[in-house]
Amino acid sequence: MVVQGEKRFALLQAARDPEYVKKVYGGYFNVFVDALGDKGEKWDLFRVVEGEFPELDQLCNYEGFVVSGSPYDAYGNEHWILELCFLLQTLFAIQKKVLGICFGHQVLCRALGGKVAKSYSGWDIGVRKVSLSEDFYSYGLSDEQDEIPPTLSIIKCHQDEVWEVPEGAQALAFSEKTGVEMFSFGDNILGIQGHPEYTKDILDHLIDRLLSNESIERGFGEEAKLQLLEAEPDRKYLQRICKGFLKGKWSQSPTYF
Numbered sequence: 001m002v003v004q005g006e007k008r009f010a011l012l013q014a015a016r017d018p019e020y021v022k023k024v025y026g027g028y029f030n031v032f033v034d035a036l037g038d039k040g041e042k043w044d045l046f047r048v049v050e051g052e053f054p055e056l057d058q059l060c061n062y063e064g065f066v067v068s069g070s071p072y073d074a075y076g077n078e079h080w081i082l083e084l085c086f087l088l089q090t091l092f093a094i095q096k097k098v099l100g101i102c103f104g105h106q107v108l109c110r111a112l113g114g115k116v117a118k119s120y121s122g123w124d125i126g127v128r129k130v131s132l133s134e135d136f137y138s139y140g141l142s143d144e145q146d147e148i149p150p151t152l153s154i155i156k157c158h159q160d161e162v163w164e165v166p167e168g169a170q171a172l173a174f175s176e177k178t179g180v181e182m183f184s185f186g187d188n189i190l191g192i193q194g195h196p197e198y199t200k201d202i203l204d205h206l207i208d209r210l211l212s213n214e215s216i217e218r219g220f221g222e223e224a225k226l227q228l229l230e231a232e233p234d235r236k237y238l239q240r241i242c243k244g245f246l247k248g249k250w251s252q253s254p255t256y257f
Contacts, residue, residue, distance in 0.1 A: 067104025074106035105191030154194030
Protein backbone atom coordinates (compact mmCIF):
# COMPACT_ATOMS: atom_id res chain seq x y z
CA MET A 1 0.00 0.00 0.00
CA VAL A 2 1.28 3.46 -0.90
CA VAL A 3 0.81 6.05 1.86
CA GLN A 4 0.05 9.49 0.46
CA GLY A 5 2.94 11.89 1.06
CA GLU A 6 5.33 9.11 2.08
CA LYS A 7 8.62 9.10 0.23
CA ARG A 8 9.57 5.66 -1.05
CA PHE A 9 12.90 4.36 -2.24
CA ALA A 10 14.02 0.95 -3.48
CA LEU A 11 17.27 -0.96 -3.16
CA LEU A 12 18.08 -3.11 -6.19
CA GLN A 13 20.38 -5.58 -4.45
CA ALA A 14 22.83 -7.21 -6.83
CA ALA A 15 24.71 -9.29 -4.23
CA ARG A 16 23.74 -12.01 -1.79
CA ASP A 17 24.20 -11.25 1.89
CA PRO A 18 27.42 -12.64 3.41
CA GLU A 19 27.04 -14.41 6.76
CA TYR A 20 28.92 -11.64 8.59
CA VAL A 21 26.69 -8.88 7.22
CA LYS A 22 23.55 -10.90 8.02
CA LYS A 23 24.71 -11.57 11.57
CA VAL A 24 25.89 -8.06 12.45
CA TYR A 25 23.64 -5.82 10.31
CA GLY A 26 20.74 -8.03 9.27
CA GLY A 27 21.79 -7.86 5.61
CA TYR A 28 22.95 -5.31 3.07
CA PHE A 29 19.48 -3.78 2.93
CA ASN A 30 19.87 -2.51 6.49
CA VAL A 31 23.39 -1.24 5.72
CA PHE A 32 22.04 0.89 2.87
CA VAL A 33 19.01 2.17 4.78
CA ASP A 34 21.17 3.09 7.78
CA ALA A 35 23.52 5.02 5.47
CA LEU A 36 21.01 6.68 3.14
CA GLY A 37 17.60 6.56 4.78
CA ASP A 38 15.81 9.23 6.80
CA LYS A 39 12.97 9.11 9.30
CA GLY A 40 9.53 8.85 7.73
CA GLU A 41 10.72 7.18 4.51
CA LYS A 42 9.72 3.76 3.18
CA TRP A 43 12.43 1.57 1.66
CA ASP A 44 11.73 -1.61 -0.29
CA LEU A 45 14.11 -4.39 -1.24
CA PHE A 46 14.32 -6.12 -4.61
CA ARG A 47 16.93 -8.89 -4.78
CA VAL A 48 17.67 -8.49 -8.48
CA VAL A 49 20.53 -11.01 -8.24
CA GLU A 50 17.82 -13.58 -7.48
CA GLY A 51 15.46 -12.35 -10.17
CA GLU A 52 13.29 -10.09 -7.98
CA PHE A 53 12.35 -6.93 -9.90
CA PRO A 54 9.72 -4.24 -9.39
CA GLU A 55 6.77 -4.35 -11.77
CA LEU A 56 6.84 -1.61 -14.38
CA ASP A 57 3.59 -0.14 -13.06
CA GLN A 58 5.23 0.18 -9.61
CA LEU A 59 8.09 2.40 -10.73
CA CYS A 60 6.14 5.62 -10.44
CA ASN A 61 5.64 4.94 -6.70
CA TYR A 62 9.32 5.54 -5.94
CA GLU A 63 11.33 8.72 -5.53
CA GLY A 64 14.56 6.93 -6.34
CA PHE A 65 16.42 3.66 -6.71
CA VAL A 66 19.81 2.47 -5.46
CA VAL A 67 21.78 -0.28 -7.24
CA SER A 68 24.19 -2.08 -4.93
CA GLY A 69 27.61 -3.58 -5.48
CA SER A 70 28.03 -7.16 -6.63
CA PRO A 71 30.71 -9.83 -7.16
CA TYR A 72 29.39 -10.21 -10.73
CA ASP A 73 30.79 -8.40 -13.76
CA ALA A 74 28.64 -5.49 -14.92
CA TYR A 75 29.48 -6.41 -18.52
CA GLY A 76 28.30 -10.00 -18.03
CA ASN A 77 25.31 -11.47 -19.85
CA GLU A 78 23.54 -13.31 -17.03
CA HIS A 79 19.79 -13.02 -17.50
CA TRP A 80 19.27 -10.91 -14.38
CA ILE A 81 22.00 -8.45 -15.44
CA LEU A 82 20.38 -7.98 -18.85
CA GLU A 83 17.00 -7.50 -17.15
CA LEU A 84 18.58 -4.98 -14.79
CA CYS A 85 20.02 -3.06 -17.76
CA PHE A 86 16.52 -2.87 -19.29
CA LEU A 87 15.09 -1.63 -15.97
CA LEU A 88 17.77 1.05 -15.70
CA GLN A 89 17.09 2.20 -19.25
CA THR A 90 13.40 2.43 -18.36
CA LEU A 91 14.11 4.43 -15.18
CA PHE A 92 16.32 6.78 -17.17
CA ALA A 93 13.58 7.26 -19.77
CA ILE A 94 10.95 8.15 -17.15
CA GLN A 95 13.48 10.36 -15.30
CA LYS A 96 13.56 8.50 -12.00
CA LYS A 97 16.60 9.07 -9.82
CA VAL A 98 19.05 6.16 -9.81
CA LEU A 99 22.16 5.94 -7.64
CA GLY A 100 24.65 3.21 -8.59
CA ILE A 101 27.32 2.00 -6.15
CA CYS A 102 30.39 0.03 -7.38
CA PHE A 103 28.80 -2.65 -9.62
CA GLY A 104 25.75 -0.35 -9.71
CA HIS A 105 27.94 2.49 -10.99
CA GLN A 106 29.32 0.22 -13.69
CA VAL A 107 26.03 -1.38 -14.78
CA LEU A 108 24.41 2.07 -14.98
CA CYS A 109 27.21 3.12 -17.31
CA ARG A 110 26.75 0.01 -19.45
CA ALA A 111 22.97 0.31 -19.62
CA LEU A 112 23.15 3.93 -20.79
CA GLY A 113 25.76 3.36 -23.50
CA GLY A 114 29.12 3.70 -21.75
CA LYS A 115 31.98 1.22 -21.60
CA VAL A 116 32.95 -0.98 -18.63
CA ALA A 117 35.81 -3.49 -18.42
CA LYS A 118 38.51 -4.94 -16.19
CA SER A 119 40.93 -2.42 -14.74
CA TYR A 120 44.37 -2.48 -16.31
CA SER A 121 45.90 -2.09 -12.85
CA GLY A 122 43.97 -4.89 -11.14
CA TRP A 123 42.16 -4.87 -7.80
CA ASP A 124 41.66 -1.65 -5.86
CA ILE A 125 40.88 -2.42 -2.21
CA GLY A 126 41.11 -0.13 0.81
CA VAL A 127 40.43 3.50 1.67
CA ARG A 128 41.44 5.65 -1.29
CA LYS A 129 41.71 9.37 -1.95
CA VAL A 130 39.25 10.53 -4.61
CA SER A 131 39.40 13.99 -6.19
CA LEU A 132 36.21 15.82 -7.14
CA SER A 133 36.27 17.69 -10.44
CA GLU A 134 35.15 21.27 -10.98
CA ASP A 135 32.01 19.91 -12.65
CA PHE A 136 30.95 18.28 -9.39
CA TYR A 137 30.56 21.64 -7.70
CA SER A 138 28.06 22.84 -10.31
CA TYR A 139 25.47 20.65 -8.58
CA GLY A 140 25.26 22.91 -5.54
CA LEU A 141 25.49 20.39 -2.68
CA SER A 142 27.91 22.48 -0.63
CA ASP A 143 27.22 25.54 1.50
CA GLU A 144 29.35 28.06 3.35
CA GLN A 145 28.99 26.20 6.65
CA ASP A 146 29.88 22.73 5.43
CA GLU A 147 31.43 22.82 1.98
CA ILE A 148 32.37 19.42 0.57
CA PRO A 149 36.18 19.30 0.29
CA PRO A 150 37.80 18.65 -3.11
CA THR A 151 39.40 15.38 -1.96
CA LEU A 152 37.54 12.61 -0.10
CA SER A 153 38.55 9.22 1.27
CA ILE A 154 36.24 6.40 0.24
CA ILE A 155 36.18 2.63 0.78
CA LYS A 156 36.97 0.79 -2.45
CA CYS A 157 36.75 -2.87 -3.49
CA HIS A 158 36.67 -3.54 -7.24
CA GLN A 159 38.60 -4.96 -10.17
CA ASP A 160 36.32 -3.64 -12.94
CA GLU A 161 35.86 0.03 -13.79
CA VAL A 162 34.18 2.52 -16.09
CA TRP A 163 36.34 3.13 -19.14
CA GLU A 164 34.02 5.57 -20.94
CA VAL A 165 30.96 7.36 -19.57
CA PRO A 166 27.80 7.40 -21.72
CA GLU A 167 27.53 10.13 -24.32
CA GLY A 168 26.11 13.20 -22.59
CA ALA A 169 27.27 12.12 -19.11
CA GLN A 170 29.92 13.88 -17.00
CA ALA A 171 32.79 12.38 -15.03
CA LEU A 172 32.77 14.07 -11.61
CA ALA A 173 35.64 12.43 -9.72
CA PHE A 174 38.87 10.54 -10.32
CA SER A 175 41.75 8.95 -8.42
CA GLU A 176 45.31 7.88 -9.17
CA LYS A 177 44.09 4.34 -9.91
CA THR A 178 40.63 4.89 -11.40
CA GLY A 179 39.79 7.44 -14.07
CA VAL A 180 36.03 7.62 -13.41
CA GLU A 181 35.25 7.46 -9.70
CA MET A 182 31.90 9.22 -10.11
CA PHE A 183 29.69 10.23 -13.00
CA SER A 184 26.36 11.92 -13.51
CA PHE A 185 23.87 11.99 -16.34
CA GLY A 186 21.63 15.02 -15.96
CA ASP A 187 19.88 15.40 -12.60
CA ASN A 188 18.67 11.80 -12.37
CA ILE A 189 21.69 9.49 -12.69
CA LEU A 190 24.66 9.26 -10.32
CA GLY A 191 27.29 6.52 -10.21
CA ILE A 192 29.96 6.16 -7.52
CA GLN A 193 32.71 3.55 -7.82
CA GLY A 194 33.45 3.41 -4.08
CA HIS A 195 31.24 2.35 -1.18
CA PRO A 196 29.70 5.21 0.84
CA GLU A 197 27.58 2.61 2.67
CA TYR A 198 30.43 0.33 3.83
CA THR A 199 31.87 0.39 7.31
CA LYS A 200 35.49 -0.59 7.81
CA ASP A 201 34.55 -3.91 9.42
CA ILE A 202 32.44 -4.89 6.40
CA LEU A 203 35.42 -4.36 4.11
CA ASP A 204 37.73 -6.17 6.53
CA HIS A 205 35.55 -9.27 6.41
CA LEU A 206 35.19 -8.97 2.64
CA ILE A 207 38.99 -9.00 2.32
CA ASP A 208 39.03 -12.18 4.43
CA ARG A 209 36.54 -13.79 2.03
CA LEU A 210 38.60 -12.79 -1.00
CA LEU A 211 41.68 -14.26 0.65
CA SER A 212 39.90 -17.51 1.57
CA ASN A 213 38.72 -18.14 -2.00
CA GLU A 214 42.09 -17.03 -3.39
CA SER A 215 40.65 -14.13 -5.39
CA ILE A 216 43.50 -11.92 -4.18
CA GLU A 217 47.09 -12.65 -3.15
CA ARG A 218 47.93 -13.03 0.54
CA GLY A 219 50.42 -10.18 0.66
CA PHE A 220 48.06 -7.80 -1.16
CA GLY A 221 45.19 -8.65 1.17
CA GLU A 222 47.25 -8.24 4.32
CA GLU A 223 48.53 -4.88 3.11
CA ALA A 224 44.95 -3.76 2.42
CA LYS A 225 43.86 -4.83 5.93
CA LEU A 226 46.75 -2.91 7.49
CA GLN A 227 45.97 0.21 5.47
CA LEU A 228 42.35 -0.08 6.55
CA LEU A 229 43.37 0.15 10.20
CA GLU A 230 45.18 3.43 9.61
CA ALA A 231 42.73 5.27 7.31
CA GLU A 232 39.26 6.72 7.88
CA PRO A 233 36.65 7.14 5.11
CA ASP A 234 34.78 10.44 4.77
CA ARG A 235 31.41 8.76 5.21
CA LYS A 236 29.62 11.95 6.32
CA TYR A 237 30.39 13.81 3.11
CA LEU A 238 29.85 10.81 0.84
CA GLN A 239 26.50 9.98 2.37
CA ARG A 240 25.52 13.64 2.11
CA ILE A 241 26.28 13.55 -1.61
CA CYS A 242 24.20 10.40 -2.07
CA LYS A 243 21.26 11.61 0.01
CA GLY A 244 21.37 15.05 -1.58
CA PHE A 245 21.15 13.43 -5.00
CA LEU A 246 18.34 11.01 -4.09
CA LYS A 247 16.25 13.56 -2.23
CA GLY A 248 16.11 16.55 -4.51
CA LYS A 249 19.11 18.74 -3.61
CA TRP A 250 20.94 17.78 -6.80
CA SER A 251 20.61 20.35 -9.54
CA GLN A 252 22.76 21.40 -12.45
CA SER A 253 22.11 25.07 -11.72
CA PRO A 254 25.60 26.56 -11.31
CA THR A 255 26.68 27.40 -7.77
CA TYR A 256 29.66 29.66 -7.08
CA PHE A 257 31.77 29.77 -3.94
